[in-house]
Amino acid sequence: MNKNVRSVLINGLAWVLSLTMLTPLLLIVVNSFKTQTEAAPMKLSLPTHWEWGNYSVVIEQGKLVTSFLNSLLYSATSTILGIALASVAAYIFSRNPTKLNKFFYFFLVLGIAMPINFVTLTKVMQYTHIINTQFGIIVLLTVISLPFTVFLMHGYIGSVPRELDEAGIVDGCSPFKLFYRIVLPLLAPVVATVGVLNFMNAWNEFVLPLYYLNDSGKWPMTLAVYNFFGQFQVSWNLVSADIVLTTLPVIVIYLLGQKYIISGMTSGSVKG
Amino acid sequence: MLRNKTYPFYFTLLTLIVYTVFLVIPGIMGFYYSLTDWNSYSSEINFIGLDNFKTLFSSGEHYMSYVYNTLNFTVSTVVLKTALGLLLAIALNEGIKMKGFHRVMVFMPAIIPMLVVGLVFKSVLNPATGLLNETLRFIGLDFLAQKWLVDVNWAFKSIIAVDTWKGVGYIMIILLAGLQSISKSYYEAASIDGANIWHKFRFVTLPLLMPALVVTTVLNLLYGLKVFEAVYVLTNGGPGYATDVLYTAIFKEFSMGRYGVGTALSTLLFLFMTVAGYFVIRLMTKGEEQS
Numbered sequence: 001m002n003k004n005v006r007s008v009l010i011n012g013l014a015w016v017l018s019l020t021m022l023t024p025l026l027l028i029v030v031n032s033f034k035t036q037t038e039a040a041p042m043k044l045s046l047p048t049h050w051e052w053g054n055y056s057v058v059i060e061q062g063k064l065v066t067s068f069l070n071s072l073l074y075s076a077t078s079t080i081l082g083i084a085l086a087s088v089a090a091y092i093f094s095r096n097p098t099k100l101n102k103f104f105y106f107f108l109v110l111g112i113a114m115p116i117n118f119v120t121l122t123k124v125m126q127y128t129h130i131i132n133t134q135f136g137i138i139v140l141l142t143v144i145s146l147p148f149t150v151f152l153m154h155g156y157i158g159s160v161p162r163e164l165d166e167a168g169i170v171d172g173c174s175p176f177k178l179f180y181r182i183v184l185p186l187l188a189p190v191v192a193t194v195g196v197l198n199f200m201n202a203w204n205e206f207v208l209p210l211y212y213l214n215d216s217g218k219w220p221m222t223l224a225v226y227n228f229f230g231q232f233q234v235s236w237n238l239v240s241a242d243i244v245l246t247t248l249p250v251i252v253i254y255l256l257g258q259k260y261i262i263s264g265m266t267s268g269s270v271k272g
Numbered sequence: 273m274l275r276n277k278t279y280p281f282y283f284t285l286l287t288l289i290v291y292t293v294f295l296v297i298p299g300i301m302g303f304y305y306s307l308t309d310w311n312s313y314s315s316e317i318n319f320i321g322l323d324n325f326k327t328l329f330s331s332g333e334h335y336m337s338y339v340y341n342t343l344n345f346t347v348s349t350v351v352l353k354t355a356l357g358l359l360l361a362i363a364l365n366e367g368i369k370m371k372g373f374h375r376v377m378v379f380m381p382a383i384i385p386m387l388v389v390g391l392v393f394k395s396v397l398n399p400a401t402g403l404l405n406e407t408l409r410f411i412g413l414d415f416l417a418q419k420w421l422v423d424v425n426w427a428f429k430s431i432i433a434v435d436t437w438k439g440v441g442y443i444m445i446i447l448l449a450g451l452q453s454i455s456k457s458y459y460e461a462a463s464i465d466g467a468n469i470w471h472k473f474r475f476v477t478l479p480l481l482m483p484a485l486v487v488t489t490v491l492n493l494l495y496g497l498k499v500f501e502a503v504y505v506l507t508n509g510g511p512g513y514a515t516d517v518l519y520t521a522i523f524k525e526f527s528m529g530r531y532g533v534g535t536a537l538s539t540l541l542f543l544f545m546t547v548a549g550y551f552v553i554r555l556m557t558k559g560e561e562q563s
Binding site for chain 1: 275276277278279280281283284286287288290291293294295296297298299301302305360363364366367368369370373374375376377378379380381383384385386387388391392393395396398401402403406437441445494497498500501505522523525526531534535538539541542545546548549550552553554556557
């Protein structure tokens with residue numbers, strides 16, 4: 001009996017918690033289907049009439065197709081570049097731990113704590129002529145992902161047996177071929193985890209484009225939705241629809257890859 | 273040596289170069305530019321000594337309140353997320369049905385962009401029509417309804433609460449993973465020795481959970497000191513300057529073209545976090561070598 005009461009209480013708590021997390025999101029979803037007047041009080045009630053048209057209005061007015069493609073471009077390329085740059089560095093640092101390599105590994109991972117100086121970074125972006133360019137944002141997204149990615153991969157590569165490297169060397173692999181033909185495929189699990197995480201982080205990034213992209217045609221979805229909110233504050237139905245469309249890609253990726261995401265975001269930290 | 277041939281250092285060069293150019297060099301440049309009058313109105317940059325820092329520390333300006341707010345935010349969110357996360361993790365460790373569903377739900381806010389969370393809560397916390405006040409009125413707790421993001425006394429607390437809503441699930445899941453790695457036999461042994469619930473928590477759970485707690489604290493600290501979006505979207509520093517933190521102040525200086533002062537603020541943060549980070553990262557990389 002006592003056990004049953006306890007079980008009901010705990011499960012009740014779990015449901016309260018889940019609903020606390022879900023309700024604000026649900027609020028946005030139901031209001032995205034209402035008319036402007038019905039959405040004004042932002043109530044948690046189903047719409048009397050489902051306004052699917054809100055979505056097409058938002059897609060047009062909010063330039064969502066362009067910003068969706070921009071977000072996709074930034075997230076995908078920066079994820080791939082980041083993994084390429086981080087994996088090869090982590091591989092060398094882990095396999096050949098000389099004094100110099102240990103120092104540079106530490107130097108790179110220190111970036112986890114280092115805050116970005118956005119003001120002077122502007123100067124660097126000007127010198128390198130990538131300010132207000134799509135390439136510039138991709139470079140920055142890649143760079144900020146490096147410290148943590150190197151840290152995670154370094155830990156993983158340490159557990160990949162070295163015997164395989166030796167077999168490769170005996171077969172006459174060049175150093176680079178050894179890396180990308182033999183070691184890289186073995187890193188698939190950590191690449192998947194890091195890939196999903198970095199993609200989502202890049203997708204959610206707001207500050208870098210806020211500082212370094214003036215041109216609205218180059219904006220990712222986060223910046224576009226913020227700007228849309230500024231213009232259409234009174235139309236919460238449209239703002240809601242825009243929020244839903246901006247968040248949908250991350251939610252879909254999350255639901256599909258939640259095993260990788262949760263285990264990746266927690267295992268990487270519990271280990272240390 | 274053969275090792276240097278098989279695993280050549282130059283493979284890492286490109287990684288190190290882009291990292292240094294775009295992350296380290298701006299930080300170091302900050303030390304120089306914070307001593308200049310660099311701004312957007314003139315192309316000339318003059319050395320002015322410590323004038324920017326004098327501005328920052330002078331009592332007539334708000335800058336010290338930004339530092340205070342940043343520290344307040346950091347400490348509050350660390351304490352709230354850790355305490356709530358730990359409490360929930362312990363409560364939900366055993367006997368939960370539909371575990372997978374709850375896990376997905378509780379973790380969900382962590383993966384949604386802070387920007388979106390901010391916009392959602394701008395609506396939820398609206399004094400007149402917001403869901404929170406409506407609910408409070410509906411259940412007869414009118415006196416609890418506040419002007420959450422507008423009232424000076426509540427605005428910063430509201431930001432902290434929203435950020436905790438977003439982050440607590442993530443912390444809880446990390447701690448839950450830590451709890452589940454503690455072997456049951458420790459608790460059984462403690463029971464035989466006559467330990468009560470508090471003793472078990474104090475002498476078994478807490479010590480064994482320490483590594484996970486250290487990690488969550490470090491994560492929350494690093495995040496808290498760099499907070500920007502939560503404040504920028506919810507209040508943009510308002511009312512007045514009441515809720516401005518370092519990074520929103522830096523953005524404002526940047527937008528106004530006062531690059532010198534902005535850099536000086538940034539450099540203070542850079543110095544503090546890099547020095548503190550040095551010790552934290554050393555701990556992280558040491559632990560890795562041992563395992």
